[in-house]
Amino acid sequence: xxxxxxxxxxxxxxGPPGPRVALGIGDDAAILRPSRRGVVLSTDVxxxxxxxxxxxxxxxxxxxxxxxxxxxxxxxxxxxxxxxxLSLILPPDxxxxxxxxxxxxxxxxxxxxxxxxxxxxxxxxxxLSLTFAVVGEVGPRPLSRSGARVGDGVFVTGTVGAxxxxxxxxxxxxxxxxEERVFVERWRRPRAxxxxxxxxxxxxxxxxxxxxxxxxxxxxxxxxxxxxxxxxVEALPTEPGFADVAPRVRxxxxxxxxxGGEDYELLFTAPSGRVPRGLATRIxxxxxxxxxxxxxxxxxxxVTHFGHRHVV
Amino acid sequence: xxxxxxxxxxxxxxGPPGPRVALGIGDDAAILRPSRRGVVLSTDVxxxxxxxxxxxxxxxxxxxxxxxxxxxxxxxxxxxxxxxxLSLILPPDxxxxxxxxxxxxxxxxxxxxxxxxxxxxxxxxxxLSLTFAVVGEVGPRPLSRSGARVGDGVFVTGTVGAxxxxxxxxxxxxxxxxEERVFVERWRRPRAxxxxxxxxxxxxxxxxxxxxxxxxxxxxxxxxxxxxxxxxVEALPTEPGFADVAPRVRxxxxxxxxxGGEDYELLFTAPSGRVPRGLATRIxxxxxxxxxxxxxxxxxxxVTHFGHRHVV
Numbered sequence: 001x002x003x004x005x006x007x008x009x010x011x012x013x014x015g016p017p018g019p020r021v022a023l024g025i026g027d028d029a030a031i032l033r034p035s036r037r038g039v040v041l042s043t044d045v046x047x048x049x050x051x052x053x054x055x056x057x058x059x060x061x062x063x064x065x066x067x068x069x070x071x072x073x074x075x076x077x078x079x080x081x082x083x084x085x086l087s088l089i090l091p092p093d094x095x096x097x098x099x100x101x102x103x104x105x106x107x108x109x110x111x112x113x114x115x116x117x118x119x120x121x122x123x124x125x126x127x128l129s130l131t132f133a134v135v136g137e138v139g140p141r142p143l144s145r146s147g148a149r150v151g152d153g154v155f156v157t158g159t160v161g162a163x164x165x166x167x168x169x170x171x172x173x174x175x176x177x178x179e180e181r182v183f184v185e186r187w188r189r190p191r192a193x194x195x196x197x198x199x200x201x202x203x204x205x206x207x208x209x210x211x212x213x214x215x216x217x218x219x220x221x222x223x224x225x226x227x228x229x230x231x232x233v234e235a236l237p238t239e240p241g242f243a244d245v246a247p248r249v250r251x252x253x254x255x256x257x258x259x260g261g262e263d264y265e266l267l268f269t270a271p272s273g274r275v276p277r278g279l280a281t282r283i284x285x286x287x288x289x290x291x292x293x294x295x296x297x298x299x300x301x302x303v304t305h306f307g308h309r310h311v312v
Numbered sequence: 313x314x315x316x317x318x319x320x321x322x323x324x325x326x327g328p329p330g331p332r333v334a335l336g337i338g339d340d341a342a343i344l345r346p347s348r349r350g351v352v353l354s355t356d357v358x359x360x361x362x363x364x365x366x367x368x369x370x371x372x373x374x375x376x377x378x379x380x381x382x383x384x385x386x387x388x389x390x391x392x393x394x395x396x397x398l399s400l401i402l403p404p405d406x407x408x409x410x411x412x413x414x415x416x417x418x419x420x421x422x423x424x425x426x427x428x429x430x431x432x433x434x435x436x437x438x439x440l441s442l443t444f445a446v447v448g449e450v451g452p453r454p455l456s457r458s459g460a461r462v463g464d465g466v467f468v469t470g471t472v473g474a475x476x477x478x479x480x481x482x483x484x485x486x487x488x489x490x491e492e493r494v495f496v497e498r499w500r501r502p503r504a505x506x507x508x509x510x511x512x513x514x515x516x517x518x519x520x521x522x523x524x525x526x527x528x529x530x531x532x533x534x535x536x537x538x539x540x541x542x543x544x545v546e547a548l549p550t551e552p553g554f555a556d557v558a559p560r561v562r563x564x565x566x567x568x569x570x571x572g573g574e575d576y577e578l579l580f581t582a583p584s585g586r587v588p589r590g591l592a593t594r595i596x597x598x599x600x601x602x603x604x605x606x607x608x609x610x611x612x613x614x615v616t617h618f619g620h621r622h623v624v
Binding site for chain 1: 339344356446
């Protein structure tokens with residue numbers, strides 16, 4: 001299969017670009033129709049051997065989770081996705097069929113989040129990688145990392161630690177038991193919280209998605225806001241069974257919840273009374289002192305690392 | 313240097329994002345202010361060992377030429393650049409100083425084309441690569457590849473073959489002689505033709521930039537337009553000295569001009585009378601028959617390959 005035949009096949013798998021796109025795949029560039037809203041842009045990469053392993057993920061999973069992770073940055077801005085660009089570096093032994101299986105996973109995430117891939121690029125290389133540029137539109141009140149105020153509560157959507165427990169199970173040669181598979185699935189097929197992102201406008205003072213890890217990302221948010229924050233381990237929301245399964249891997253449940261990344265849940269700060277019931281769980285408080293920390297049983301909790309996003 | 317310190321240093325090298333940017337580097341995503349014009353998007357990658365070699369280019373050259381090549385796709389749409397995103401995959405032995413030298417080259421291209429890098433990503437990996445997403449605004453009449461009409465002339469801006477001769481000189485261990493250096497420089501520091509792109513609206517029926525090679529890119533344009541085209545070797549504009557220096561590398565001057573890529577000149581079709589004097593050189597004609605070909609001395613000219621963009 002030559003490069004241009006492969007691009008034609010990729011284009012077919014990705015499907016039609018939808019009404020917002022004036023010109024899609026196949027020209028020098030894609031064109032989005034004008035919008036009265038500000039355009040939000042982000043880029044993210046998934047590199048084989050750094051962010052994923054082929055024996056831990058199906059080819060479709062690789063495409064699905066890497067595009068979802070890239071799109072999640074838009075959710076963290078309170079934005080809605082419009083489209084994406086995909087730049088693939090393909091090692092010579094990958095072949096067209098496997099490439100198209102990865103693209104199928106990308107296309108599935110694109111359908112899920114109504115973010116069609118409208119352009120891209122294919123290159124040879126020694127190392128498989130998927131680089132996404134994601135494009136969205138901000139709402140009337142875009143969120144940033146830098147608006148947290150002293151006295152705000154710290155909130156998180158959904159649960160924390162599940163995805164990190166998932167890949168650590170795989171790393172330990174586990175993950176097949178029924179009570180383990182839910183965590184592996186959370187890593188393999190994460191969700192970006194666009195369902196909640198639109199509700200954060202006018203509520204949150206600052207927001208970020210949990211990609212590096214709860215404490216690490218809270219650190220980014222606090223640093224950008226010029227404040228500090230503490231969280232309480234007892235308050236962290238986790239999936240049913242999390243505390244039972246976590247001891248099967250290295251580290252303990254609290255450590256996983258505090259430092260495990262790739263959840264793509266939204267971490268935000270807000271005045272307590274402003275957060276609607278059911279939107280998120282309050283886990284801590286914004287302080288004047290710089291830095292972030294965790295408390296457990298009323299005492300500071302040490303963690304060996306704040307979080308990392310590289311699985312290999 | 314840790315990842316976050318490196319990102320802070322990169323951000324400083326890239327400079328301020330300018331008035332069109334509501335939020336630049338440092339958050340989950342960047343935000344562009346709304347515009348009444350359509351947004352144009354493209355992505356391109358430069359991979360070490362595929363698109364460049366460190367012994368042929370300075371680190372600054374790597375950054376400058378890869379960003380310029382990515383931006384050129386916007387020129388081919390008759391668009392003006394707004395900004396770019398840079399996703400770097402950095403091998404462990406590269407180090408911060410070399411990374412920042414590459415970023416300096418990116419920043420220089422960004423200043424040249426008024427396209428500040430407003431966001432990005434840094435990842436580890438085994439293979440150095442720079443993936444760009446480029447963002448622009450279309451004029452009132454965006455160009456595409458697909459509007460060429462039978463009877464249109466085929467035109468090219470500037471000269472062809474110079475960049476390809478440049479890297480072939482390096483490949484042959486040459487390039488130091490004064491008459492050779494101009495070609496090497498054209499490959500190391502290409503220019504994107506935004507100076508001419510804005511003049512093609514209302515003139516060109518279809519356009520593309522020469523990245524893969526004159527005949528290859530003419531083939532893309534013709535296929536997208538559902539037409540064919542022929543060009544005449546005698547009409548091809550080349551740099552002074554091109555015919556003298558070309559015999560020092562493999563292939564002949566005509567072959568280099570027909571198939572050498574990475575010129576980033578604009579190839580377009582237009583009714584002959586509509587093209588202002590001095591904008592471009594007429595090199596051929598659009599036909600009804602599919603396919604593209606070259607004529608030399610009135611007879612079909614065979615080429616061993618239509619063009620390629622991989623230097624290694």
